[in-house]
Amino acid sequence: MVVPVVIDTDPGQDDAVAILVALAARDQLDVRAITTVAGNVGVEKTTANAIRICDLAGRTDVPVFAGADRPLVFPLQTAEFVCGADGLAGADLPQPGRPADAGHAVEQLITIARGCDPGLLTICALGPLTNIALALRLAPDIAGRIDRIVMMGGARDLGNMTPAAEFNVYCDPHAAAIVLSSGVPVVMFGLHVTLDAVPEQAEMEAIAALGNRTSRVVHGMLSRPRPGGLGTAGHPMHDPCTVAWLLWPDLFDGRDCHVHVETGDGPLRGRTTIDWNGRLGLPPNAHVIGSIDARALFANVTECLARLP
Secondary structure (H helix, E strand, O other): OOEEEEEEEOOOHHHHHHHHHHHHOOOOEEEEEEEEOOOOOOHHHHHHHHHHHHHHHOOOOOOEEEOOOOOOOOOOOOOHHHHOOOOOOOOOOOOOOOOOOOOOHHHHHHHHHHHOOOOOEEEEEOOOOHHHHHHHHHOHHHHHOEEEEEEEOOOOOOOOOOOOOOHHHHHOHHHHHHHHOOOOOEEEEOHHHHOOOOOOHHHHHHHHHOOOHHHHHHHHHHOOOOOOOOOOOOOOOOOHHHHHHHHOHHHEEEEEEOEEEOOOOOOOOOOEEEOOOOOOOOOOOEEEEEEEOHHHHHHHHHHHHOOOO
């Protein structure tokens, strides 16, 4: 069965790779829309980047809707220090060839969810969860229509925005708390697993050897200089893990856990306390992925990139 998917995103280099893999897997994923949110850079740039990525993949048929331009409560903090001024440093992509589609991302999430048969729609959440939280609050009925939200966010151990918090959840912790309390099944990819998804030199060479335009762009993004203090010397493919889980779930292992999000404006802001060993006695609200076969992941990602222009 081809799974209907909405990708909610703030591209971002690893977001770009996730989107490209999803667009390449047309036999398994029906990307109904890409909705954008402020995060890595402001929403005008994340929207332009989503369109640029679709243009690169030759998928101008996929609508792109601009969404929330700020978190629910806190001021927006972006991540140009990692992603570059436009969010896609190293990609060297032309400006978008079309404007965003008419309509707000939150409204479109609601419309698409209501238009799908219950239990079919998957949302891949690659950035702050602002759009998704707003949709669930404005239209709580859609919680029963979404099959699952597969999110990149949080950390079982150290964060990358602060010692306590991963960037996406730090950016909008209130939205993350809403999503995790919504009753929608959540599959969670935190830094404790995505930091293992770093390409080795041979895998970088295999991507470059594809020789197509997409592979050149991806190689440029993954070979750019990386700031220190982020946990790895290479560029982890945080966000592609979410799409990979839909395509190749046997590459991952995890367990059901209760996850608490710290929403206070202090040094623990955005911390995800993951009750990995069930010590709190609280009901699980997420399936937390704990391990990944990174070598198989990159082999499969490379095969997907080979299908694109």
